[in-house]
Amino acid sequence: MAASRLPFPLTLTGDGILLREWRSEDLDDLVRMLDEPEIARWTPMPSPFDVEAGIAYLKRCYQNRVTGQRIQLAITADGGRPLGEVLLFGVDLGLKEAELGYLVDVRERRRGLASGALSLLSAYAQSSLHLSRLLLRIDPRNVSSTAVARRCGYRLTGEPPILQEGPHGSSRLDTWELVEHQSGRRSDRLKNVAARRYGRRT
Template identity: 70%
Template sequence: MTVSPLPYPLRLTGDGIVLREWRWEDLDDLVALLDEPDIARWTLRPSPFDVEAGLAYLRRAHRGRLDGSRIQLAITTDGGRPLGEVLLFNVRADAHEAELGYLVGLPFRRRGLASAALSLLTAFAMDNLRLRRLLLRIDRGNTASTSVARRCGYRPAAEPAIQQTGPYGPVHLDTWEYVEGRADTRDDRRRNVASRRYGRR
């Protein structure tokens, strides 16, 4: 089985959100989203995150989309202003698995955007890319992100923590997994889609 190159361009809609490709005109909004200490703490982004960092980020995203190595989409409610990001990368075709990640800007949290975006891309990866195992790497102190993962049907995997050093000190990443065929995942996904409302991340 081959899942690369990943489809480009891509636009996913559902659960009140639109996931779309990043555009060059998103630069100012991207800088505003990522120039935040919590984003740097949990995602190892540069801090401060300035226009130069934003341009480098968009170039990398564009390159990764053109060569089919990753899916990197802006989270929006209507296809317009980006409020966050969700991505799929490190695809291992032989193992039928890949990693996902997500972030939402500070002013737009607790609206269910992260959960909606993660569920939407998870469903696409399983149903369209035919992946069987999806992974998240989440710092054990990032309780908001672990809540999103659990709400979307991900569960802690039996793997040792990954230790990294970020701009705010050491980071200990636990692995969470979404596995095809596990009894609770599809039922969880249906329940979570039905239960997400404003007031959640």
């Protein structure tokens, strides 16, 4: 990786998912996806999330991408309609650490998209960006997000919670760290994704 810039543009594929750069044509899908109560509850997105917020979001995203500040990719099946978003930000090259985040369209949840996207970006961060400490910050009441973290090999670090005040009151964000090497989990993940497609668990 260049000393301080994250790669742009970037496409990552695997496990039936394609992560791609956001495009201006995604505006309508982005607004429909982000204007949703769970996203308002658990992420710092403005609420209501209207067209104006969407335009500002895509503009900021593009600036962060061209300046190499963060990785912010649309989750898609085949490069088409965005189904969610996965991010890597707060990169500290000295500590080799970064934080990741994710969200999925309410109509596309419980299909393994967040876990698939997080696994792909985590594997890329480890193997191509050589980041060894990958972190998630999650409110323990957000059961779907903690399930995603656990499924992808992240574990609670035991660090003191980060206290935050927001429109929904106070929250305490726990820190999770990736502890299982991605390549070691690949066969398990593929097995589970296949099981989900066929409606049963392994």
